[in-house]
Amino acid sequence: MPAVLITGAQWGDEGKGRATDLLGSRVDYVVKFNGGNNAGHTVVIGDEKYALHLLPSGILTPGVTPIIANGVVVDLAVLKQELDALNERGVDTSKLKVSANAHVITAYHRTLDKVTERFLGKRQIGTTGRGIGPAYADKINRVGIRIQDIFDESILRQKVEAALEFKNQVLVKIYNRRAIGVDEVVEELLSFRELLEPMVCDTGLMLHEAIRDDKTVLFEAGQATMLDIDHGTYPFVTSSNATAGGASTGSGLPPHRIDRVIAVIKAYTTRVGAGPFPTELFDEMGEQLARVGHEYGTTTGRLRRCGWYDAPMARYAARINGVTDFVLTKLDVLSGIETIPVCVAYDVNGVRHDEMPVNQTDFHHAKPIYQEFPGWTEDISGARRFEDLPKNAQDYILALEKMSGSRMSAIGVGPEREQVVVRHDLLD
Structure with missing residues (x-):
């Protein structure tokens, strides 16, 4: 049975939770391998809407084992809040497993994230302020706190003391903030020990055994390709690897075990936060896309910047991730638009670029070169087969498929679970 990865092909918010949910009943494990509670997923099931920030969206599917793997940074208060909220709504969360090697977001990470971003002023990156970047920085600097440390109070205290010895100097002397006490951090983290005890395990071993036993494993990326720390629009990126390669380091499952890569x-x-965006619209059409598409961040509530489809970006995502299938979402948002432009290349200082410029400065100054496609006026929300779509919508999809580097295997035509056109089996 396959291991399948789902990631975003743009700057996030593409609807990865929806794609995960689409496959949920056919998989045994759903794994979150990167990011933290900065990446939100919205899943609609019937009349119920679920907004998840830290938990894998597979937790909503009965029978699936959801896993928070070692590549994730975990805000334990958020973990508890989300679990409590789901339990109150009757969702069974008892199968959740959390890697002992996952790193923990602490109070000082959140504080440093917020004050540092404010200090940057016009150079702000657009961080969510939830401590994700500082937690990853501590991980790389080898001064991080891991889930397993919470079960050894002596080790935990030593690590917090070592971290705060330097960080309090920064908070007090540079940012004019109060020092954070060791006891308050330790006590807060220890308060989650009882919650974590039944969940924590060697998730890498669990996944290895799952593949050995012919179980299907689904990897669910937080964020997206263009926010990847190595392959995205640096420095306006997240602090982890949201591309296919991150699934191996973030979970402990070797690369050759991943059979399919689905990019949503x-x-x-759209994109949230600062950074280059060649096809961004600053007119009424941009406002219309945001309004009709309900383009507000699941985690932050921030209005998303909107623009036309970018085919060179799609090809880049296909290449970086080894995409086998695209899932195209929110096609219904384009209904009623007379002419739909698609970016097919960039103009950089008079030079045409058919692929994304390697130089960040060039990408920042890139102007989109558009090809226009006729739109459609029909309501497509009831379409379930490709043939049900208007001819112009079909032609638009086929054109995007040809430009984007892989097949368009599923098309979202509305926000609800069943509002999807499936052209190819995502697990075949």
Whole structure:
């Protein structure tokens, strides 16, 4: 049975939770391998809407074992809040497993994230302020706190003391903030020991045994390709690897075990926060896409920047991730638009670029070169087969498929679970 990865092909918010949910009943494990509670997923099941920030969206599917793997940074208060909220709504969360090697977001990480971003002023990156970046920085600097440390109070205290010895100097002397006490951090972390005890295990071993036993494993990336720390629009990126390669380091499952890579991509483009965005719209059409598409961040509530579909970006995502299938979402948002432009290349200082420029400065100054496609006026929310779609919508999808580097295997035509057109089996 396969191991399948789902990631975003743009700057996030493409609807990865929806794609995960689409496969949920056919998989045995759903694994979150990167990021923290900065990446939100919205899943609609019937009349119920679930907004998840830290938990894998597979937790909503009965029978699935959801895993928070070692590559994730975990805010334990958020973990408890999300579990409590789901339990109150009757969702069974008892199968959740958390890696002992996952790193913990502490109070000082959140504080440093917020004050540092404010200190940057006009150079702000657009962080969510939830402590994700500082937690990853501590991980790389080898001064981080891991889930397993919570079960050894002596080790935990030593690590917090070592971290705060330097960080309090920064908070007090540079940012004019109060020092954070060791006791308050230790006590807060220890308060989650009882919650964590039944969940914590060697998740890498669990996944290895799952593949050995012919179980199907689904990897669910937080964030997306263009926010990847190595392959995204640096420095306006997240602090982890959201691309296919991150699934191996973030989970402990070797690369050759991943059989399929599904990239979720909107029928237009959005991004949250600062950074270059060649196809961004600053007119009424941009406002229309945001309004009709309900383009507000699941985690932050921030209005998303909106623009047209970017084919060179899609090809880049296909290449970086080894995409086998695209899932195209929010096609219904384009209904009623007379002419739909698609970016097919960039103009950088008079030079045409058919692929994404390797130089960040060039990408920042890139102007989109558009090809226009006729739109459609029909309501497509009831379409379940490709043939049910208007001819112009079919032509639009086929054109994107040809430009984007892989097949468009599923198309979202509305926000609800069943509002999808499936052209190819995502597990075949």
